Amino acid sequence: MIPELLVYLLKVNGALLLFVAVYYTLLRQLTFHTLNRWYLVGAILFSALYPLVDIEELWMQPAVFDNELLVWRSSWTTTQAANSPTVDYASWLLALYWVGVALASGRLLLQGISLYRLHHVSHPDTSGLAFRHVPRAVTPFSFWQNIYVNPEQHSATELQAILLHEQVHVRQWHTLDVLLGQVQRVFCWFNPAAWLLQRAMQENLEFIADRAVLQTGHLDSRAYQYSLVRLSTLAQGPALVTPFTFHPLKSRIKMMNSQKTPLLQVARYFLAAPLAAALLLGSCTQAEKELAVQPSTTAAQHTLDNALYFVDGVQSTKEAVEQLTQDPNAVATMNVLKGEQATSQFGKAAAAGVIVITTKANENSAAVVAFNKQFSPTMNTADALILIDGKEANEATLKQLPASSIKEMKVLRGAAAEQQYGARARNGVILVTTGAAGLGKLNQLYDHNGVIGITNKKC
Template sequence: MITYLLKSGLLLAVFYAVYRLLLENEKMFRFNRVYLIGSLIFSLVIPLQLFSIASFFPSKIKTIQLDEIMIVSNQSILKEVSYNEIVYFFLGAIYVLIATILLIRFAINVSSFFLKMKKNSVQFIDNQKLVLMKESILPHSFWNAIFISKEDFANGKIPSELIAHEKAHLQQKHTLDILFVEVLQIVFWFNPMFVLFEKAIKLNHEFLADEAVNKQFDEVKSYQNLLLQFASNKQTVSLASTINYQITKKRLLMMTKEKSPFLMILKASCVVAVSVVLLIAFNSEAVAQSSDNLTTKKDNYINYIEASVKKPQFPGGIEKFYMFVGQNFKMPEEFSKQKIEGKLFIEFMVEKDGSLSEFKIVKDLGYGAGEEAIRILKLSPKWIPATENGQAVRVLYSLPITLQSEK
């Protein structure tokens, strides 16, 4: 899980940096919208490695090197492990508590819009749903409705440009983007990158709505002056698309900025290239420790040069395998008496049917330690076998085990 969070966080940071450097100042708002939402999906899905892509660079055939397992009989170390479990439980409880609070707040915010629709009068103008609020508010939109002040509407104080702006938000389904990011922030509340992405997405929404208004009325200067009149109003509505969201110099300048088709194509191409590189880098099977005894293809050993390779999987994941070995390993009595510490290395083959075979003690510590490790491996349930181009193949594993007897 920690590895997944680190990878997804790194991807989010890279994609956000690319957006700020290459895309934010370009009038390619629809492309930017797809890029920002796509970056979130890409960053969360790719680290799961639901499919694999072989490296384009030639490499030697590999043996999979597992992480080290430590088995101890020292009570002080066991107490330290127990303490770590308490810390993990405490951190997990904090995560659930904060996520629950955020979920409740999110539900309240969403339901408040539908309550407003029920409690206030509704009118339809040009097939657009308007909710006339009793209080004085800035025009804002959510889902399929525009919320405006009833008094201002009756007195003709709501310019048609503002209605067109909010209507553009609804027609382009901007609410879906905001809800999507809000849900991600609930799940990944500890990652500040989602806050930055939400700000970028909302500002890009404003660019899109401004563009729609200027195409309809073709009065850029007049529209800019209108926005400046509302700039002093600091009122905001959570989850809503509102005319007052970040009225900045950049937003006003973006309306009159000239498009450069060549530069837009160049930057879009760079973005695609970066995405492909990240896809390959984060979704290729990673293995270590080259081994000469895997060079023969006729025995159907796994060849990592070829595409569509999936590693073997222990039922429940590799962490379950480490737990299986640790919980079943019995420290040999003579080994404990000698108070030995050290690391032994075991090799084993995962066969095409998922069974384990060809157990080999590469480095032993004596006193039956290596034999005990092999005994545990022989008790292992069948693995999900590795596949190469859709065909089951054999894979050699190397497992280091550190043993520490009580002193």
């Protein structure tokens, strides 16, 4: 079985791939930079959260069944030969994943330390301008609410352009976007889409700042672009920041000189809605759908805990039965009586049901045969509705199921059966779930007024 974490990671990274493909194909060339910012942030948050949401809960209410439903979960497990070990590839993949997360986290931590050291050697500017003075050559950048620059490297006009640009990053809290992109890259380090998305976020933030600077009218467009080219040769700051120059400059200069996108092109963003809807619907598995109409495991367990148990005609306990069923070859037949069928023969003490087990060692005993004939009637279920893993099947198919395939069986009769499955279920419903654990070779299954019989014969 695939671990839940691995399934979650596949869903998250698959969504990231789709959102990044939409961005680079349809949205990146648009001048709606603020919309692009929220699209990219939303893509990360949606991808991380949608696998955790079950949208069926918004409109589906669990069906309420009457007391004619009894659940029996097998505690028998199959064993593998010692000379045929299996490799747990899923565990190895998860181990490799966490190694990658650790390395990416270490890289991010080193970048944070580098930024802290740079902050420690800088000091607030004494000329009255809102920035921190860095005493060494570095590309101007901002982080959180601070701007870092060495004013001795720049002319007055160039310093004005730098401060105008970085103040946009500070006012609009662009550091939050950068940190979000860095974190998603740590946990999705193996996905190229995570790296492309983080780069797209930083590039788009520069588009926003460049446009805001030019809209002030304080700087000439050509002079501003020339400053970008000249400062691109300086040493880069830490990766956690929003630098004044971000490579490649070609895309920034091209965007500054491009025509404003017509408002009609906003319609492209609506393509993300059906993509998000498809991902949400795709995350609803068949197993989750079945859980919406089945009684809780707690209720089923309560029923089994309070049932009466008989082994070879002698009343026993649930613990003794569980110990006995550890060896599936020891059991010949198992019958479960529920509802009126149970109380009419065993009294009020059988209100939670009766489980009758016959061992192979005593199946031919006269006393056991007499007991089973009286209290464990078996009836033909050819007319019952049989569902195996949600698909309709016939009695012959049910009898041919392999020994290791049956994990769980449920019997539903009466009004509850017809309410859930229609007129086809008037003779009862037998629900079978296959899995790694089994009840042994299933040769016969009987159901009549709440009776289910299981015969386990060695083939």
